[in-house]
Amino acid sequence: MRKPLISGGIVFLIVLLFFAIMPSVYSNEDLFFQAMVYLALAQGVNILYGFTGYLPFGYVGFFGTGAYAASLCITLLHFPPVLGIIAGGLASVVLSILLSPLLRLSGAYFAIGSLAASQMVYYIVSNPSLQNITNGPYGINLESVYQPHTSYVTMIVILALVMGVVIYIRNSRFGLSLQAIREDPVSAGMAGVHVVRQRAIAWFLSALIAGLVGGAFAWHISVFYPTTVFDLNISIFAIVFTLFGGVTTVLGPVLGMFVLYGFYNLIGISEPQYFQLIYGILILLLVLFLPSGIVSIVKRRGHYVP
Amino acid sequence: MSHNPLLVLEKIVKQFGQFRALDGVSLSLSPGEILGLVGPNGSGKTTCINVIAGLYRPEEGSVFFNGNKITKYSLTKMAHMGINRTFQVPKPFKSLTVRENLIIADQYAKRPHQPLEELLDFVGLTAYASREAGSLNSSQQKLLDLARALATGPSLLLIDELAAGLNPSELDKMAEKIKHLAESGIAILLVEHLLGFINSLTKRVIVMNAGKEIFEGDLESAAKNPEVNAVYLGG
Amino acid sequence: MLVYTVISGILFGLFCSLMGIGLNLIFGVMRFVNLAHGDFLMLGAFGAYFAYTLYGISPAISVVINMIVMIVIGALIYYAFVPRLLRSRDPEMLSLIFFFGISQVIEALSVIFFTNNPRSIDWSALGTANYQLFGQSFQESWVVSALISVIAIVLVYFYLYHTKLGYATRAVMGSLDEAASSGINVHRVSAWAMGIGLALAAAAGALSPFFLGSITPNMGSDITTTSFSIIIIGSLGNPLGTVIGGLIYGLSSMFMQSYIPSWANLVPYLLLFLILLFKPSGLLGKVVRHA
Numbered sequence: 026m027r028k029p030l031i032s033g034g035i036v037f038l039i040v041l042l043f044f045a046i047m048p049s050v051y052s053n054e055d056l057f058f059q060a061m062v063y064l065a066l067a068q069g070v071n072i073l074y075g076f077t078g079y080l081p082f083g084y085v086g087f088f089g090t091g092a093y094a095a096s097l098c099i100t101l102l103h104f105p106p107v108l109g110i111i112a113g114g115l116a117s118v119v120l121s122i123l124l125s126p127l128l129r130l131s132g133a134y135f136a137i138g139s140l141a142a143s144q145m146v147y148y149i150v151s152n153p154s155l156q157n158i159t160n161g162p163y164g165i166n167l168e169s170v171y172q173p174h175t176s177y178v179t180m181i182v183i184l185a186l187v188m189g190v191v192i193y194i195r196n197s198r199f200g201l202s203l204q205a206i207r208e209d210p211v212s213a214g215m216a217g218v219h220v221v222r223q224r225a226i227a228w229f230l231s232a233l234i235a236g237l238v239g240g241a242f243a244w245h246i247s248v249f250y251p252t253t254v255f256d257l258n259i260s261i262f263a264i265v266f267t268l269f270g271g272v273t274t275v276l277g278p279v280l281g282m283f284v285l286y287g288f289y290n291l292i293g294i295s296e297p298q299y300f301q302l303i304y305g306i307l308i309l310l311l312v313l314f315l316p317s318g319i320v321s322i323v324k325r326r327g328h329y330v331p
Numbered sequence: 332m333s334h335n336p337l338l339v340l341e342k343i344v345k346q347f348g349q350f351r352a353l354d355g356v357s358l359s360l361s362p363g364e365i366l367g368l369v370g371p372n373g374s375g376k377t378t379c380i381n382v383i384a385g386l387y388r389p390e391e392g393s394v395f396f397n398g399n400k401i402t403k404y405s406l407t408k409m410a411h412m413g414i415n416r417t418f419q420v421p422k423p424f425k426s427l428t429v430r431e432n433l434i435i436a437d438q439y440a441k442r443p444h445q446p447l448e449e450l451l452d453f454v455g456l457t458a459y460a461s462r463e464a465g466s467l468n469s470s471q472q473k474l475l476d477l478a479r480a481l482a483t484g485p486s487l488l489l490i491d492e493l494a495a496g497l498n499p500s501e502l503d504k505m506a507e508k509i510k511h512l513a514e515s516g517i518a519i520l521l522v523e524h525l526l527g528f529i530n531s532l533t534k535r536v537i538v539m540n541a542g543k544e545i546f547e548g549d550l551e552s553a554a555k556n557p558e559v560n561a562v563y564l565g566g
Numbered sequence: 567m568l569v570y571t572v573i574s575g576i577l578f579g580l581f582c583s584l585m586g587i588g589l590n591l592i593f594g595v596m597r598f599v600n601l602a603h604g605d606f607l608m609l610g611a612f613g614a615y616f617a618y619t620l621y622g623i624s625p626a627i628s629v630v631i632n633m634i635v636m637i638v639i640g641a642l643i644y645y646a647f648v649p650r651l652l653r654s655r656d657p658e659m660l661s662l663i664f665f666f667g668i669s670q671v672i673e674a675l676s677v678i679f680f681t682n683n684p685r686s687i688d689w690s691a692l693g694t695a696n697y698q699l700f701g702q703s704f705q706e707s708w709v710v711s712a713l714i715s716v717i718a719i720v721l722v723y724f725y726l727y728h729t730k731l732g733y734a735t736r737a738v739m740g741s742l743d744e745a746a747s748s749g750i751n752v753h754r755v756s757a758w759a760m761g762i763g764l765a766l767a768a769a770a771g772a773l774s775p776f777f778l779g780s781i782t783p784n785m786g787s788d789i790t791t792t793s794f795s796i797i798i799i800g801s802l803g804n805p806l807g808t809v810i811g812g813l814i815y816g817l818s819s820m821f822m823q824s825y826i827p828s829w830a831n832l833v834p835y836l837l838l839f840l841i842l843l844f845k846p847s848g849l850l851g852k853v854v855r856h857a
Contacts (some may be wrong), residue, residue, distance in 0.1 A: 036777075078659075080659060080662070080663075082536070103657055109585055126591030126843050127842075127843070129829040129843075130842060132658045132659060132662075132844075133599040133658060133659075133662050134842060136599075136662060137599065137838070137842075138838070138839060139840040140791060140797070140837075140841055141791065141834075141835040141836075141838040141839045141842070144791070144835040145832060145835045145836060145839060147756070147830045148829075148832045148835065149832070152828060152829065154445055154828050156827075196646030198434070198435070198438045200437075201431055201434065201435055201438075202425065202438075202439060204424065204426065205424045205427065205432075205435045208424040208425055208426055208427065209422045209423070209424060209425075210425075211406065212418075212422040212423065212424065212476075212479075213424070213435070214405065214406030214410065215406055215407075215409075215410050215415060215416060215479075215480070215483070216410065216435045216436040216439055216440060216479060216482075216483060217407060217410040217411055217435075217436060217439035217440030217441065217483055218407065218435065218439045219407050219439075220406075220407065220445065224756035255786065261666075265393045268663065273721075285510055293552060297677075298678050299674070299676045299678070300674075300679035301670055301673060301674035301677070302671060302675060302678070304670055304674075305667045305668070305669070305671035305672075305673075305674055306671060307667075307669070308663060308664070308666065308670065309647075309667040309668065309671070311666060311667075312651070312654075312660050312663050312667060313647065313650060313651075313664070316654060316655065316656075316660055
């Protein structure tokens, strides 16, 4: 049981060193920041979908909630930004507690239910009647606390925590119990696993991750609109990155993010429709020919993937 | 053998819509005892196991375990108390390895039991320990169910159709193993189609039909009972 | 105001029933959520738009053309991909992701070919008259569209209850295994259901400019969620239950728009959310929890 932990640790170090060093090699800090955001979100999806089998189409709801809660704590309650981010994470956890009845649904019902929930949050936050609090559709301005370098470092710390959590889950009995629940909840119960509790912990954890990341994102870009942080594409990117790389592993979402997000930055920004086309075709090919992601090529040969 | 029964069912009624799957079933089982449950398809044998194991809530009646009423306990709680089972259609954690299947039961049920390597050996799956459970054939998966149930350290074991698919020499070995488990003090409730297999294990059999007990005793006397014969000959 | 709201809610609701019914048919037969439903509807809307602006073909005719074209496309998609999906490890989740991929491809191709400019069909395309219903005045396009929706739904009823194919389809909806073991060609039935399901979406698409405003390539995903709310409210897997769902949805969104317009957007999601949580089988449903 030592070796898996070491290989997980190697992935951890490479990823974090990459993000720590790259801004001084190639000066587009925002690009690397966004990459970290997507990697952390992809790992959050990994915890939920990979380990428990719940596909959260509405995952962005937690991200947006984190971004808004952090921003409002900073602007209205004058929290220091880092404290605001923590509040953003907690706000997402509160939302996930409110939404936990969704876990009674399975499969497609959960996926679409979570989507409906995130759209509801979006329509509430962006509603003109709440302009006094959320500024409605006109967005948030955090320029007074804008410190791109500090927020970049904060994001590295969050990513380190997220990667650490996923490595722990991948190598612990907690992760094993989640997979057991995913495979067969009745058998998991008979094996002594508290099904409802373990599942809820994974749900809260993934919400916490999205909330923290949303808070850090808000601080880093400092000016944004409800459509920016509740953009359904954020859920979709995180899900596709995870699926592409391979769920239930530490490495899968990392590979998925680097390959696909790199690709997105090459052609996606100037020609989004061609990117979307290739993306869509990639999803079709993936589902039809490689449903367990690219790591499954290595796994099938009997190699261990961290 | 102790005379305080470990498991008592009192007048259990379980309905699915209009259909009475169990219609006032009572039975008791002591530590170390093997009780066979036989009857035609749909007579309520598996439903009976599902009620005891906490998968179904009965509409009427009570289940007592060690003198405590456990009728409304959850699966997980039952597992922690020492009630476990196998499934007619095996339900392993398919994408996990055979050993991981047992590790979960070991770590979460937190009850004393034989070491996992011995359990693997006991069900003959040592060579498959690192394979994915989904790659096993169906009778191996049933054995894995059994090993996983044993890894929770049960004092009551409910076995649903273990013998189907085993050849005669495997059947003999399996019968020895089950006897061995009973000798170690585990109470065993056995649902089985193969009457010869049951006969080699126990003299105490309950015959069920249409959710009711129609006979209790050994199989030889059951064979002479007109009501039992009527049921089995479709009369 | 009240009478107007009620009648327009019913007219809109009938259109909504048509919008959802194809999604429900496909779900009922294949237990798939067609996440590209709204995108097929969008294709139907563009079809009607080009037919009208380039050749002056009435959207009412486009409804028929759309349906014929989509039945063929649906059957092709079915035979090309679905049997393979059904054999996979987790058909339910993988099909969800698969149809999501289809929706991305359709959306991207639509942007490439049609551009992102919003289009609309003049409301007079279905006639310029105004109808008086209970002392309220409604434009002909609404009344005619609602009528076409009713005709399409009646045809679905006929297909399901008065044709041989329909009997087989309902048998597959009831129990796949039993249908297969009684000699029904499940693939053939499902391919038809897929074709008819998409055809109904495209039919609704031809009428959508009159109810949903302008046509854009990215209108699909909102329509998919709205349609999903409608069929959940009615009853998942029961195509005719969709009519109830459509009417409830149509009426409640008209009431919201008349009385509290700023919160009207919340309606479909709120209804979907509440029904999923409290009555996942829909208002009429008894079964179907696990797809």
